[in-house]
Amino acid sequence: MIQEKVTTSSPVICQTVNLTKRYRNTMALNGINLTVHKGDIYGLIGENGAGKTTLIKLLAGLQTPTSGTIQVLGTDLPKDIQRMQKYIGYMIEAPAVYTDMTAEQNLEVRRLQKGLRDKKCVSDILELVHLTNSRKKVKNYSLGMKQRLALALALLGNPELLILDEPVNGLDPSGIIALREMLLRMNREKNVTIIISSHILGELHKLATCYGFLHDGSLIEQVTAEELDEKAQDIETYFTNMTGGGYFG
Numbered sequence: 001m002i003q004e005k006v007t008t009s010s011p012v013i014c015q016t017v018n019l020t021k022r023y024r025n026t027m028a029l030n031g032i033n034l035t036v037h038k039g040d041i042y043g044l045i046g047e048n049g050a051g052k053t054t055l056i057k058l059l060a061g062l063q064t065p066t067s068g069t070i071q072v073l074g075t076d077l078p079k080d081i082q083r084m085q086k087y088i089g090y091m092i093e094a095p096a097v098y099t100d101m102t103a104e105q106n107l108e109v110r111r112l113q114k115g116l117r118d119k120k121c122v123s124d125i126l127e128l129v130h131l132t133n134s135r136k137k138v139k140n141y142s143l144g145m146k147q148r149l150a151l152a153l154a155l156l157g158n159p160e161l162l163i164l165d166e167p168v169n170g171l172d173p174s175g176i177i178a179l180r181e182m183l184l185r186m187n188r189e190k191n192v193t194i195i196i197s198s199h200i201l202g203e204l205h206k207l208a209t210c211y212g213f214l215h216d217g218s219l220i221e222q223v224t225a226e227e228l229d230e231k232a233q234d235i236e237t238y239f240t241n242m243t244g245g246g247y248f249g
C-alpha cells in the first residue's frame with residue numbers, strides 16, 4: 001500500500017527505512033518507512049497486534065531490527081543507544097521502580113544513573129507531574145500516580161524525544177485530561193517531540209499533529225492532523241474505512 005508523505009518544514013528527528021521485525025514465525029513489522037519531525041506529536045494508531053509496541057521499542061533502542069535502519073536525532077539505533085539515552089525518554093509497559101521508595105527517591109536514583117548533575121531537575125519534574133507533596137511509597141500509589149511517576153522518569157533530563165506506549169491505559173477521565181495537558185505543555189513550552197501510541201483515537205485526536213496508521217505490521221499511511229481533518233469527519237471512521245473495518249470490526 002502507498003504511504004503518504006507528511007510534509008512539514010521542521011527537521012526530521014526520527015526516521016526508519018524499510019524497518020522489519022520478525023519474531024520466529026511472526027512478521028511483527030514489515031518495511032516501515034516512518035518520518036517524525038521536530039516538534040511533532042506523532043500519534044501511532046493500530047489494532048491489537050498491529051505492531052505498535054514493537055515499533056516503539058525499536059525507536060527507543062530497546063530491540064534490534066531484523067532488517068532496515070533507524071535514525072534518531074541523527075544517529076543510528078540501536079548501535080548508538082548508549083550515547084543517545086539522555087536525549088530519549090520513554091514509557092513502555094510498567095517501568096522498573098523501587099516500590100518501597102517515594103517518587104522523589106526513585107527520581108533521585110534515576111538522576112544518578114543518568115549522570116545528571118543538576119539536583120533541581122528532580123523537584124522540577126515532580127512539580128510538572130504534580131507529585132510534589134507525596135510522601136507515600138510507590139507501593140501505595142494509585143494507578144494514576146504510578147502513571148505520573150512513569151512519565152516523570154521518562155522526562156528526567158529533558159529528553160528531546162519522548163516515546164509513550166499507551167500512556168492513558170488505566171487512567172480515569174481526570175487523569176487522562178491531566179496527562180494530555182502535561183504533554184501539550186511539554187510540547188509547546190519545551191518543543192519536545194512526542195511519539196504516542198493509543199487505542200483511544202478520540203484522545204489522540206486532541207493531541208496529535210500527525211498520525212501513522214499501523215495495520216498488520218505495515219505503516220499504511222502517514223498524515224498530518226490538517227490533512228486528516230480535510231479528509232474525514234472523524235479519525236475512527238477514517239481508520240475503520242482504511243483497514244476495511246479491521247480496527248473496530
Ligand SMILES: Nc1ncnc2c1ncn2[C@@H]1O[C@H](COP(=O)(O)OP(=O)(O)OP(=O)(O)O)[C@@H](O)[C@H]1O
Pocket residue numbers: 023024026027028046047048049050051052053054055
Ligand atoms: N516477544 C515476542 N515474541 C513473539 N511474538 C511477539 C513478541 N512481541 C510481539 N509479538 C507479536 O508481534 C505482533 C505485534 O505485537 P505488538 O505487541 O507490537 O502489537 P501492538 O500493536 O502493540 O498490540 P497491542 O495493542 O495489543 O499492545 C503480534 O502478533 C504479537 O503477538
